[in-house]
Amino acid sequence: MVAAMDDRRTVPVWVKRAIVGFWVGGLLTFYAVGVIRALGTLIVVLIVSVFVAFALEPAVNAMARRGIRRGFGTAIAFLVVAVAAAGFSALVGTALASETTYLIDKAPGYIDDIEGWLDDTFGIEVEFDTLKDEFLAGGGAQDLASRFADDVVNAGATVVSLLFHLFTVALFTFYLVAEGPKLRQMVSSRLSERRAAIVTEIWDLAMQKTGGYMYSRTILALISAFVHWVAFVLIDVPSPVALAIWVGVISQFIPAIGAYIAGVLPVLVALLHEPRAGLFVLIVIVAYQQLENYFLSPRVTAHTMEIHVALAFGSVIAGTALMGIVGAFLALPVAATAQAFITSWLDQRTGPDGSADAGPADTEPAGNESAAGEPAEA
Numbered sequence: 001m002v003a004a005m006d007d008r009r010t011v012p013v014w015v016k017r018a019i020v021g022f023w024v025g026g027l028l029t030f031y032a033v034g035v036i037r038a039l040g041t042l043i044v045v046l047i048v049s050v051f052v053a054f055a056l057e058p059a060v061n062a063m064a065r066r067g068i069r070r071g072f073g074t075a076i077a078f079l080v081v082a083v084a085a086a087g088f089s090a091l092v093g094t095a096l097a098s099e100t101t102y103l104i105d106k107a108p109g110y111i112d113d114i115e116g117w118l119d120d121t122f123g124i125e126v127e128f129d130t131l132k133d134e135f136l137a138g139g140g141a142q143d144l145a146s147r148f149a150d151d152v153v154n155a156g157a158t159v160v161s162l163l164f165h166l167f168t169v170a171l172f173t174f175y176l177v178a179e180g181p182k183l184r185q186m187v188s189s190r191l192s193e194r195r196a197a198i199v200t201e202i203w204d205l206a207m208q209k210t211g212g213y214m215y216s217r218t219i220l221a222l223i224s225a226f227v228h229w230v231a232f233v234l235i236d237v238p239s240p241v242a243l244a245i246w247v248g249v250i251s252q253f254i255p256a257i258g259a260y261i262a263g264v265l266p267v268l269v270a271l272l273h274e275p276r277a278g279l280f281v282l283i284v285i286v287a288y289q290q291l292e293n294y295f296l297s298p299r300v301t302a303h304t305m306e307i308h309v310a311l312a313f314g315s316v317i318a319g320t321a322l323m324g325i326v327g328a329f330l331a332l333p334v335a336a337t338a339q340a341f342i343t344s345w346l347d348q349r350t351g352p353d354g355s356a357d358a359g360p361a362d363t364e365p366a367g368n369e370s371a372a373g374e375p376a377e378a
Contacts, residue, residue, distance in 0.1 A: 044326060045165060049172035051330050054210035056081075056177050074178045078170065088249060095242035099269050102238075106272070202341055209336040216301045217252045223296060224248040224288065228266075231284040235277050237270045247285065255316045255328050259289050307336045 036043070056077045063073035176183065184203055188196035225248030232240035243266040250262035263285040271278030301307075312332055319331030 041165070044323060045168050046172060047323075047330065048326060049169050049176060051206075051210055051333060052169065052173045053176035053180065054207045054333070055214040056173065057180055057207050058211040060177050060180075070180075071178045074174055077177070078174065088245060091242040092246050095239035095246075095269075098239060099272065103272060201344065202337070205340045205344070206333070206337045209340060210333040213333045213336065219300050220292065220297060221248040221252040224251055224292065227288055228284065231288075232266065232281070235270065235280045235284070236274075237266060237277060237281060238273060239269070243269060251289075253329070254325075255312075255332060259285070307332065307339060311335055311339060 056074070059077050060070060060073045063076065064070050068076075184200065188199060191199060225244045228247045229240050229244035232244055237243060246265055247262040251259040254261060263282070266281050266285070267278050270281040312335060315331040315335035316328050319327030319329075319334070321327070323330070
């Protein structure tokens with residue numbers, strides 16, 4: 001009787017194993033989360049490198065088909081991208097420097113106009129000369145200047161970190177593009193034939209959709225830059241070329257809010273020179289955005305990267321929540337690749353017309369199903 005009671009009190013072996021498995025799994029999960037957080041920057045760099053490689057590989061493949069070695073073709077693609085980025089930075093930087101100088105030169109006149117407007121409209125007398133006394137005697141303005149100086153130092157450190165990350169992305173991207181076929185062959189050789197086919201299909205779809213995304217965005221950016229350049233010249237906005245390129249690039253390569261960010265700079269520049277010109281610039285930007293959304297973009301992306309509007313918007317929100325601006329930029333090609341792969345998989349399972357594929361077992365008479373079991377009823 002005592003032995004029977006001991007048997008009832010003994011914990012089953014499977015319960016012990018479940019408890020051990022729970023704690024081991026929890027510890028491994030905790031450790032894995034810590035590793036992912038520690039390597040978060042490297043993981044983001046690798047993800048960005050993979051998609052930049054997908055965007056550049058079609059051009060390198062085209063050069064390879066013409067007899068250019070992949071390493072040299074990759075270097076050419078990198079050079080073109082670097083020259084384009086440097087030219088964009090130089091044009092926009094020159095325009096910003098010019099407008100900043102103009103604003104500094106005109107600032108005393110603006111301050112006098114504000115003082116006169118406040119006095120005439122509201123009867124408020126404001127002496128902005130007291131701000132200079134605060135800097136000399138010390139106070140809130142001086143503290144603000146000190147904090148601004150600290151922010152400048154922090155911004156310099158951020159720029160150095162950004163340059164390092166860009167160099168790391170470029171290094172990984174160069175390897176992925178130059179050794180793309182070898183890397184794909186190495187991965188496929190370690191998988192079964194079925195899984196290798198799936199990996200190859202996903203790889204090709206990702207390269208096709210990412211390259212198509214970059215191609216369509218580039219086409220739309222060129223059209224946008226040209227239209228805005230013509231409009232800015234007619235409105236007589238300073239630095240029309242730089243501002244037009246700014247609008248074209250930023251509006252196309254920053255999803256969802258890029259058009260609004262791009263429009264701020266030319267509107268402010270135009271307002272500094274002529275308030276009426278700023279209004280005209282705003283009208284042009286809004287009108288062109290509607291033209292692009294409903295006429296240009298559907299026709300360009302229909303041949304490069306078809307993706308439902310709701311899916312595109314949701315993917316941008318999800319990408320931003322996961323990885324910030326990098327996730328927002330990568331969201332559309334990732335969503336397009338996933339959509340294309342799922343569509344291809346469903347077509348293989350159900351057929352392009354949506355009807356289920358009829359396998360051999362489905363075409364046999366119903367009575368044959370009982371051959372291995374009980375006889376079919378008469």
